[in-house]
Amino acid sequence: MNKKLQKIINKILTYVIVVILIIYIAFPLAWAIISSFLSEIELTRFSGELKLPTHLTLSNYQKVLYGPRSDEVVPAMLNSATLALTTTFYSVSIGLLASYGFVRFKFRGKEFLFSLILFFQVLPGLLFLIPIYVMLRTWGLYDTLFGLFIVLAAGFETPFITWLLSSYMGSIPVEVEEAAKIDGANSLQILYRIFLPLLTPALLTAALYCFISAWNEFFLPLIAASYNARTLPLIIAMHRTEFYPEFATSMAITTLCLIPPTLIVILLNRYFIKGLLAGALKQ
């Protein structure tokens, strides 16, 4: 076949596939956002009979942010944000220290402990969560934000962030460290003066990842929270058993829930693409 023709066909095919891909991904998200800006009646008419809506409205967001549903939703948003921020702060700090200790020193059992971290990520969360539920109840931490925080940050996110930062830690050449050692710096100074500046993009990537992970966290609050410590994903989950579902309102809540991660990914995408690849493969 003519080479030029082949190239054109290839180009067309590529664009077709890309367009299909974009529709495949964007369509449900666009639908959710559109739904959230329609009134309940117009939405059910649009979705149920394809009758085009006549106007957009902010009434759902009003309802959810300072109207009748705000008692349910606003504290949930605050809890989600608090949980995500505190977890990120804790996990990245502790994870930095831990990955430093793991990667830049030699000691026995290092590889074993490292494999253990990987192993934990494979294990089903439920395996820990069943006993953790009992533990939280026994310690009176059930349905408390602190309870959620400490389990999420210390138990789940920190090992992951440690692992994530380790590959970055390992990519810094030994000579940099040795030069500082000759100058008489101790390990803490080396960490603070040398590694920290070098690792800033890595730390940012880890922080973003941790924030998104903690914001999205659903399983832990499902088990360990019910009213006081409710988070936004949990509110969405509670819609499952609604008697008279308000679709437009729930789409508004859903949109609110997906805005932070989406914004982060869109604005800071280069950290993700690099970060995901660094975590997955190192060559």
Next chain:
Amino acid sequence: MQYRKLTPFFYIFPALLGVTVFIFYPLLYGLILSFSEIKFVPGGIILRYTGFENFYKIFTDARVPQIANVTIGFVVITVIGTILLSLVAALFLNQDFKGKKIALILCLIPWAIPRIASGEIWKWLLNGSYGLIGTVLMKLGQPRIVFLADPNWAFFWVSFVEIWIGFPYTLLLFLSGLQFIPPNLYEAALIDGAGKIRRFWNITLPLLKPVFLFALIQRIIWNIKAFAAIYMLTGGGPYNATTVYYYYIWTQTFEWFNFGYGAALAYFFTIFLTILAIFYIKFSLKSEYK
């Protein structure tokens, strides 16, 4: 000079403490739970030793065969679906074209948003009375189907949504793998007269093998633990048609409050996962400790 050797442990200690309290200890506690039964009373809990009873229950539970069936079907379908979709998309996205960056960013979004939100959106799309998908089909002449109330359709859609959620990650995996294939290999093959399919079969696939295996294992491990979408869409499905093993553990523990049985189910599940994990770890370590 001896205390120098302890320095790394100071750095590792906080993380290790957290892991000990919230991972090691629960693992042990869970093991004990699986050999007992628990009752919540004001002031604490009562633990009653029951031996292997919970484990025998797994083999005599009438629901387990169906659950195993559903689980295997679900994992096979979602893993194969995700991998095929990701591979094809990665192959096309590997070229340079206008809007590539936007496409990539868009691809990240289903992975980034909370899975429960995705479940909710799809649930609305599939709603029995007003869902858009049903409406469109209706306009095309079909009767309105209440997808999530039919065992087969529910299973199909739960798998579909799980693939939708999971494929960005696998896509990026494949993309990164593809980028490490030096383009001059393709050029050399072109000069030798190799056609597109030949180039794919003899260059791309073999060089992608490590990534492919990694993605496969990672996907299996991940999909076997799928929960949020199932929870939101079907709650286990019409007549357990979408109850996978992991979901069943949750139902037993937190809906029926059989903590001991739930723990036993979880541990049993873990045995299988451990075997997978060993391969996963071997793969990951190979690329970590260069």
